[in-house]
Amino acid sequence: MTATILTPTDLRSACEAFAETGGTVRIQGAGTAASWAGTTGAADVVVDTTGLTGIRSYNPADMTVSVGAGTPLDQLQDEVAQHGQRVAFDAARVRRGATVAGLIATADSGPLALGYGSMRDLVIGATVVLADGTPARTGGHVIKNVAGYDLAKLMHGSYGAYGLMAEVVLRLHPAPEAQRTVALDCTLPEAADHTRSLLAEAQEPVSLEWADGTLLVRIEGTTDGTTARARRLVELTGGRALSDDEAAESWQRHARLVDDATVRVGCRPSRLPGVLGRFDSPAVAGLATGVATLSVPAAQVDHVHDAVTEAGGTSVRRSASGGQARSWGQQPSALHVLRAIKRELDPAFRLDAERFGTWLKPAAAASAEPAGRDTSTGTTPSRAASRTASPTASGDSADETAHGAVTPDDAALRPVARTQAPTDSGGTEPAGTEQEDS
Amino acid sequence: MLDRAAHDALVAAVGTENVISDPVQLRSYECDGLTGFRQIPSLVVLPRATEHVANAVRACHRHGVPFVARGAGTGLSGGAMPVADGVVISLQRMREIVDIDPVDRRAVLQPGVTNLDITKAAAAHGLYYAPDPSSQQVCTIGGNIAENSGGAHCLKYGFTTNHVLSMTVVLPDGEIVTLGGDTDEQLGPDLRGVVIGSEGTLGIACDITVRLLRTPETVRTLLADFPSVTAAGDVVSDLVAAGIIPAAVEMMDNLAIQAAEKAVGAGYTLSTPAALVVELDGPESECEAQFAEVRAICDRHGCTRLHIAETAAERARIWKGRKAAFAAVGRISPDYIVQDGVVPRTRLAEVLNRIENMGRDAGLRVANVFHAGDGNLHPLVLFDEDAGELERAEELSTDIAELCVELGGSLSGEHGIGTDKACSMPRMFGEADLSTMDRVRTAFDPQHLCNPGKLLPTPRLCGEQPGRYRPHPLEEAGVIERL
Ligand SMILES: Cc1cc2nc3c(=O)[nH]c(=O)nc-3n(C[C@H](O)[C@H](O)[C@H](O)COP(=O)(O)OP(=O)(O)OC[C@H]3O[C@@H](n4cnc5c(N)ncnc54)[C@H](O)[C@@H]3O)c2cc1C
Ligand SMILES: Cc1cc2nc3c(=O)[nH]c(=O)nc-3n(C[C@H](O)[C@H](O)[C@H](O)COP(=O)(O)OP(=O)(O)OC[C@H]3O[C@@H](n4cnc5c(N)ncnc54)[C@H](O)[C@@H]3O)c2cc1C
Numbered sequence: 001m002t003a004t005i006l007t008p009t010d011l012r013s014a015c016e017a018f019a020e021t022g023g024t025v026r027i028q029g030a031g032t033a034a035s036w037a038g039t040t041g042a043a044d045v046v047v048d049t050t051g052l053t054g055i056r057s058y059n060p061a062d063m064t065v066s067v068g069a070g071t072p073l074d075q076l077q078d079e080v081a082q083h084g085q086r087v088a089f090d091a092a093r094v095r096r097g098a099t100v101a102g103l104i105a106t107a108d109s110g111p112l113a114l115g116y117g118s119m120r121d122l123v124i125g126a127t128v129v130l131a132d133g134t135p136a137r138t139g140g141h142v143i144k145n146v147a148g149y150d151l152a153k154l155m156h157g158s159y160g161a162y163g164l165m166a167e168v169v170l171r172l173h174p175a176p177e178a179q180r181t182v183a184l185d186c187t188l189p190e191a192a193d194h195t196r197s198l199l200a201e202a203q204e205p206v207s208l209e210w211a212d213g214t215l216l217v218r219i220e221g222t223t224d225g226t227t228a229r230a231r232r233l234v235e236l237t238g239g240r241a242l243s244d245d246e247a248a249e250s251w252q253r254h255a256r257l258v259d260d261a262t263v264r265v266g267c268r269p270s271r272l273p274g275v276l277g278r279f280d281s282p283a284v285a286g287l288a289t290g291v292a293t294l295s296v297p298a299a300q301v302d303h304v305h306d307a308v309t310e311a312g313g314t315s316v317r318r319s320a321s322g323g324q325a326r327s328w329g330q331q332p333s334a335l336h337v338l339r340a341i342k343r344e345l346d347p348a349f350r351l352d353a354e355r356f357g358t359w360l361k362p363a364a365a366a367s368a369e370p371a372g373r374d375t376s377t378g379t380t381p382s383r384a385a386s387r388t389a390s391p392t393a394s395g396d397s398a399d400e401t402a403h404g405a406v407t408p409d410d411a412a413l414r415p416v417a418r419t420q421a422p423t424d425s426g427g428t429e430p431a432g433t434e435q436e437d438s
Numbered sequence: 439m440l441d442r443a444a445h446d447a448l449v450a451a452v453g454t455e456n457v458i459s460d461p462v463q464l465r466s467y468e469c470d471g472l473t474g475f476r477q478i479p480s481l482v483v484l485p486r487a488t489e490h491v492a493n494a495v496r497a498c499h500r501h502g503v504p505f506v507a508r509g510a511g512t513g514l515s516g517g518a519m520p521v522a523d524g525v526v527i528s529l530q531r532m533r534e535i536v537d538i539d540p541v542d543r544r545a546v547l548q549p550g551v552t553n554l555d556i557t558k559a560a561a562a563h564g565l566y567y568a569p570d571p572s573s574q575q576v577c578t579i580g581g582n583i584a585e586n587s588g589g590a591h592c593l594k595y596g597f598t599t600n601h602v603l604s605m606t607v608v609l610p611d612g613e614i615v616t617l618g619g620d621t622d623e624q625l626g627p628d629l630r631g632v633v634i635g636s637e638g639t640l641g642i643a644c645d646i647t648v649r650l651l652r653t654p655e656t657v658r659t660l661l662a663d664f665p666s667v668t669a670a671g672d673v674v675s676d677l678v679a680a681g682i683i684p685a686a687v688e689m690m691d692n693l694a695i696q697a698a699e700k701a702v703g704a705g706y707t708l709s710t711p712a713a714l715v716v717e718l719d720g721p722e723s724e725c726e727a728q729f730a731e732v733r734a735i736c737d738r739h740g741c742t743r744l745h746i747a748e749t750a751a752e753r754a755r756i757w758k759g760r761k762a763a764f765a766a767v768g769r770i771s772p773d774y775i776v777q778d779g780v781v782p783r784t785r786l787a788e789v790l791n792r793i794e795n796m797g798r799d800a801g802l803r804v805a806n807v808f809h810a811g812d813g814n815l816h817p818l819v820l821f822d823e824d825a826g827e828l829e830r831a832e833e834l835s836t837d838i839a840e841l842c843v844e845l846g847g848s849l850s851g852e853h854g855i856g857t858d859k860a861c862s863m864p865r866m867f868g869e870a871d872l873s874t875m876d877r878v879r880t881a882f883d884p885q886h887l888c889n890p891g892k893l894l895p896t897p898r899l900c901g902e903q904p905g906r907y908r909p910h911p912l913e914e915a916g917v918i919e920r921l
Contacts, residue, residue, distance in 0.1 A: 061675055062782040084681060107624040120628055121600050128874075136874035137867060142780045144812040145848040146586045146635050147855055147866055148893070149875045150599070153631025157624040174681030196541065200564070202655035204721060225724035266623025270541050290542075290621035314623045332625040334607075334615040340881035341627075345874070356626055 003043055007051040010068075011127060011135055014052060014166040018350075019133025021045045026352040027160035029102030030072060032093040035320035036106060037159060038327040041354035049101060052166055055079060057141070063172040064124060064141055069101035069165040076100065076170075085172040088116035092258035101165040107157035111218065111254065114288050115206030116173065120156040125169035128155060128162075131346035135166065143171050154341070159355035162345055176220035180230040181247035184215045184239030188285060191215040192273045194237050195287040201236065203229055210285040211254040215239065218247075257284045261293030263304045267313025275311050279304060293318070301325035327357050335359055439523065440480045444501035448483055448525060451493035456531065458482040467526050470511040470518040475857050479506070479520035484531045488606060488614060488644040494527055495642065496612030504887045507638045509550065509581030512573045514776055515856025517584065517637045517892055527642060529580050535559050536645070543650045544603060549580030549643055553587075556648065565650040568595040571852070572761045583643045586635030588852045590686040590760070591717075593811035597852075599634040601649045607633055607641040610883035614644070632878065637854050638889040640882040654719035657685070658729045659753045662736045663710035663743040667691055667806070670712040671786040674810045676735045677716075678783065682728050687811035688715040691790075693770065694763050694805040694818070701766035704759025707743055714810065715760050763807040764818070771803070771820035773828070775835045778853040779842030783813040789845055793817055793838055800834045802827065814851035815842065840865050855893045861900035863893075 004021065008014035018025065023044025030050060034040075049070035056066040060083040067076055073087060073094045080086060090110035091103055098108070100119075109118035116122070125139030128151065138151035155165055184194065191210040198205065198217065207218035215237070219229050230241040242250060261284070267275055269290040276283045276292060279300060285292040290313070296304055301317055302325045308315040315329035332338060342353065342360045353360040440448070449457050458464060459481055468476045480503075485491045498505045504524035511518050520526050532548035535555065539545070540563035545556055553574035556567040570589035571577055577587070583605065588597040595601075604618030618630035633640050664670040670689050677684060690698065690713050695706045706713055716732055718725050736744055747753035767774045781789045790806065797804040797819075805818040817838050821831035839849050839859060843866045849859050863872060876894055880886075891899055 059782070059784060061678060061784045063678060064782070107628070109622065113622065117596070117600060118622055120622075120631055121596060130874065134870045134874065137871045138875075140846075140848050140866070142782055142813055142847050142851075144588060144592070144597070144780050144809070144814045144851040146852055147849040147859075148863065148871070149878055150586075150631055150635050151874065151878065153599075153628040153634075154878070156628045156631065158627045162627060174678075174683065177681070199543070199652065202652050202721060204652070204654075221721065221724040222727050225721060225727060228723045229721055264623070266619065266621035268542050268620045291623055312620055314619050314621070314625050316623075316625075328625065330625060332629075334609075334617060334629055336613075337609065337615065337629060337882060338626055340884075341878055344877040344881040359626065 003046050005046045005048055007048040008166075009051040011129070011166045014047075014129045014164060015133045015135050017045070017047050017133075018129055018131060018164070023350070024352060025131070025350050027105075027164050029070065029099040029105070030097045032096045032098040033102060033106045033108070036318050037316050037355040038357045039320065039354060041352050043352050047164060049099060049164070056167055060085060062141075063174075064143065064169060065172055066125070066141065066167060066169045067100055069126075069168050070099045072097045073100050073103060080172055081175060084175050086175045087122060087170055088112055088173040089119060089122060092255035095255060096259070100168050100170070101155075104152075104156050104165065104168065105159050109291065110258075111207035111209050111216075111251070111286065113291065114208055114286065115204075115220070118156075120153060122171050123152040123156070123168060124171050126152040126155060126165055127167040129164040129166050131163065131348065131350040136163075139169065141169050159353075161351050161353035161356060161360060162342065163351070178223040178226045179218060179220050179247070180226040181242045181250060182217045182219075182230055182233040182237065182239045183242050183246075183250055184237045185213060186215055187213075188273045188276060188283070191285070192270075192287055195269075197236060198233070199288060201232070203233060205288070208286065208288045209254060210283075210287055211250070212257055212282045212284060214250065216250055216254065218251075254284060257282055257295070258293050261295050262298070262317065262319040263294045263296060263301055263315055264318050265292045265294060265304065265308050265313060265315045266290055267308055267311045271311045271313070275307050275313070278307050298325060305329035327355070331359060440503060440525070441501070444497065444503050445481065447497035447501060448481060448494055448503075451497045452483045452485045452490045456484045456486060456490070458484070467508065467511075467520060467528070470508075470513040470516060472514050472516040472519070472856070472858055475516040475519045477520045477522055479526045480523055482526040482528055484528045486531045488532075488608065491527060491529075491532075491642055491644055492608045492612045492614050494525070495608050495610065498525060498887055499611045499885065502885065502887065504890050506889050507580065507584070507642045509578030509584075510552070510573075510576045512577045513581060513585060513856065514778065514853040515637075515850070515858040517854050517856035517889070518581075519857055521890055529578060529642075532644070538563065538565075538650075540565060543652075545648050545650055547579050547646045547648065549583075549646060550578050553577055553579060553582055560650045561653075563650075564653050566653050567648055568592075568601055568651050569598050572764070579646055579648070580643050583634050583646065584636065584638040585852065585854045588809070588814075590688055590757075590809060593687065593809065594683050594685045594719075595651070599631055602630065602634060603647045603649055604630065605633075605646040606644045608644060609641045610885065610888040618647075635854075637856060637893050639879060639893050641888065654685075654721075656722040656725040657717065657719045657753065658725055659715065659717045659747040659756055660729075660732070660736075661706070661745045661747075661756050662714045662716065662741045663707050664712045664714065665740050665742060667712040667790050668787045669739045670714050671790070671810070673714060673735055673739050674783060674786065676738070677732065677811075680731060680735065682718075682731060684716050684732070684811060685719040686715065686717040687809070688760050689713070689806070689808055689810040690715075690760065690763060691806040693803060693820075694767070694807045695759075697766040697770045697805060698759045698763045700769045702758050702762045704755050704762070705745070706759050710742065715756055760807070763805075764816070767805055767818045767820065770805075772822045772824065773831070774805075774821065775819040775831055776853075777815070777817045777819060777835045777838050778850050779815050779817075779839045779847060780851040781813045781815065781842050781845045781847035783811070785845045785847070786810060786813060789815065789841065792841060796834060796837060796841070800830055802831055802834055804834075804838075809851070812851070813847065836862060857892055857899070860891075860893060860895045863895050
């Protein structure tokens with residue numbers, strides 16, 4: 001099946017990519033998380049975000065920056081580093097060119113999450129293009145702001161199913177004067193014990209990770225201060241303060257392990273060693289955050305899901321090689337709210353939601369789910385009908401039935417523009433190319 | 439009035455002993471901290487358990503009765519003001535600290551637990567709960583969640599949303615769901631983050647799990663006087679430029695200082711045009727080095743007096759002056775309005791000058807107390823209602839909030855939109871932005887029963903045309919576009 005690829009370069013062309021096309025849409029970033037969670041569905045239109053790049057506004061003294069959502073984070077880091085600042089975020093795939101919005105949409109995070117949180121804690125505003133081409137802003141350009149709903153949070157972890165982030169405003173932090181890493185080779189249970197005594201002291205590690213046989217503790221601050229604290233950490237753990245090169249190498253190895261993982265896990269820190277210990281596979285564990293990744297063989301992915309679910313945690317597959325394994329362990333408790341929001345923001349179900357498997361499908365079609373509410377009775381049919389709905393020409397007949405249940409027939413259906421770029425109405429014209437979509 | 443069936447259903451939901459229907463008692467629920475907006479509710483229910491809350495909400499849902507959640511009622515935007523013919527669901531009887539877990543560093547709380555009680559309970563383990571609104575002795579964690587409350591220390595440590603791991607929420611139809619989880623890992627979009635800061639319009643937060651932090655090793659606090667608010671503002675900019683993120687940077691102008699001194703005698707200089715409270719915390723070695731830098735920056739900007747707290751008591755005294763400032767303004771003016779707005783911190787000096795001019799034009803005094811580190815202003819508009827100044831004061835106060843938006847900031851940094859500023863929302867957000875928020879609200883609450891009329895402008899509240907549309911300054915500068 002042929003899909004139209006559109007590569008918008010600004011907000012206007014991003015809106016047109018939706019408003020002037022019909023059919024199903026998949027949002028595609030740099031492709032660094034291509035096989036995470038569920039597999040993507042076929043789509044009539046692919047919106048490639050990698051043209052939405054560059055800094056829109058940056059006043060270093062305000063320590064906030066507004067960027068095109070498709071900007072690779074490592075590029076942005078280079079720019080703000082010139083002003084002694086950084087985005088305090090270091091997920092493994094950043095070095096492979098992941099985009100700002102791709103990182104947000106997958107709710108990714110790295111070792112710095114212990115000190116600074118994830119993207120959800122750093123995004124202070126966004127402009128989102130909804131499935132019908134409506135641009136909607138949320139948040140703003142200041143770090144403290146409680147006006148209106150924080151819809152950037154809705155985008156965090158949305159895997160492209162709720163709208164396209166076109167622009168994102170981020171909070172910046174000063175780049176630390178010095179970073180130090182203390183390393184100790186030990187088993188996971190030993191690392192967990194060390195973690196407990198480390199956290200009881202006020203050493204304020206920004207990262208605390210067990211990377212398959214080595215505990216890595218990172219601190220940041222002044223040169224003298226970090227030297228003194230590193231000494232204390234060495235005393236406490238019996239580990240070794242790494243040179244800058246050694247530290248860089250250890251964190252590279254950490255990132256490679258995360259990249260190679262097949263499952264990502266989150267559970268109470270104290271339960272993590274017990275859960276991971278059941279699998280004899282390479283693992284990386286954030287012993288203070290409770291976030292871990294495992295490289296189990298495909299056949300074991302479901303076992304990991306089961307073990308984590310039993311421990312009350314969450315898990316998601318991170319590799320396509322999982323065979324028949326489930327994409328997610330636990331399912332969200334507020335499924336029907338997720339569905340209701342999807343219905344409100346994307347009544348025609350244009351945006352691909354396959355990453356979530358059956359979650360967002362109306363209950364009637366998702367037989368795996370316990371029969372609950374009858375989601376096929378749309379709560380605001382009049383509103384849905386007044387927007388431009390599109391046929392779900394994805395070719396996936398099961399989906400079509402599912403979508404059909406919530407998509408009121410619309411007299412004004414547009415023909416699906418497959419190979420044409422949207423006609424211009426003022427902005428930069430999105431590039432239209434063709435792609436063979438499986 | 440509630441019809442009989444609805445009344446009976448609500449009583450059945452929580453039990454007779456947990457219902458208030460006496461007109462005199464109902465009156466004490468007529469407003470929150472924004473006392474200008476009042477509405478006596480038809481009924482107040484005081485559930486004792488999450489299941490009670492769900493029962494009550496289900497009863498409201500079934501009978502089409504609007505309801506408003508209420509914590510301590512300290513909100514400053516009319517968020518907890520009852521709605522006509524509606525019910526107030528007060529969380530005041532759900533005040534149990536369910537668990538403090540020192541190993542996984544988290545606390546499980548019922549919604550009516552006060553902010554300060556969390557830290558009190560955690561202190562035995564060397565832990566604390568970071569967000570610290572000035573109202574922390576009375577305000578509840580449920581209210582904090584609804585308003586995404588911050589405090590003096592949120593510059594470094596973040597707001598409520600950065601510290602809540604999970605919560606059960608009673609949705610507007612009475613279903614109980616869990617949002618968030620044991621870690622920051624997510625199952626799909628972050629609905630926890632959507633509900634936090636939604637001002638009680640998307641559901642009622644019940645069993646709440648928050649993160650606890652290790653108490654910092656050192657805390658260093660100083661109080662510095664400056665010859666002008668501009669000089670004090672420049673200090674803030676230089677701190678940022680030097681890569682220092684203090685735990686707190688608070689500014690007070692002369693009027694605010696006079697009021698605070700009259701009230702609590704915290705040792706502020708009565709004649710100084712401006713003062714800064716700067717606090718650093720962290721590992722001792724780092725803290726000391728940065729503290730020296732802060733002092734140098736203060737000196738560079740003509741600091742006229744620098745007082746360093748040497749003991750915990752002295753530190754508490756400095757904070758007492760700052761925290762008493764709002765209420766203290768009552769000593770220098772019969773009436774006042776607390777405003778809350780945010781500007782990019784580089785525009786602090788500019789906004790203060792403009793506020794001063796606007797005050798002069800209106801013939802009213804404005805005292806300024808604010809969280810300078812994150813550009814969050816709290817201008818206090820002083821007036822005398824008996825002298826017929828109320829309307830003018832309200833107008834000035836609204837103009838100040840809208841000025842913040844004009845300067846690229848926000849209508850609110852922590853007090854919320856509520857009833858107070860719903861009609862100003864079109865100054866900050868376009869029609870499509872607001873309708874998108876409304877769609878999300880509808881997804882949660884199709885019947886519009888959950889704290890209706892708050893947060894988003896409605897024709898009833900604001901007239902058919904809710905405010906004039908003004909382009910956002912970044913829009914004018916070509917940085918953003920609304921289309
Ligand atoms: C040339 C090419 C051809 C391909 N052909 C096929 C094919 O035929 N069939 C197939 O199944 N796959 C195909 N793929 C892979 C498919 O496009 C990716 O699986 C998918 O786009 C996800 O990659 P990525 O975008 O995960 O990366 P990321 O950028 O890391 O994105 C991760 C997630 O974030 C979302 N996201 C990214 N940016 C935004 C944004 N700005 N706003 C909102 N959400 C966002 C994405 O939708 C995705 O869910 C192809 C990829 C390329 C580059
Ligand atoms: C002197 C003073 C100083 C203040 N200082 C600060 C400050 O420094 N920082 C700051 O951020 N705020 C401050 N505030 C404002 C106020 O204290 C906060 O907004 C606080 O979080 C409100 O909590 P509350 O329990 O009083 O909530 P209420 O006023 O009872 O309610 C506030 C809102 O929350 C909703 N709500 C209450 N409980 C729940 C629940 N369980 N679930 C869902 N919704 C709920 C209500 O419906 C309402 O919309 C101050 C107020 C005063 C009076």
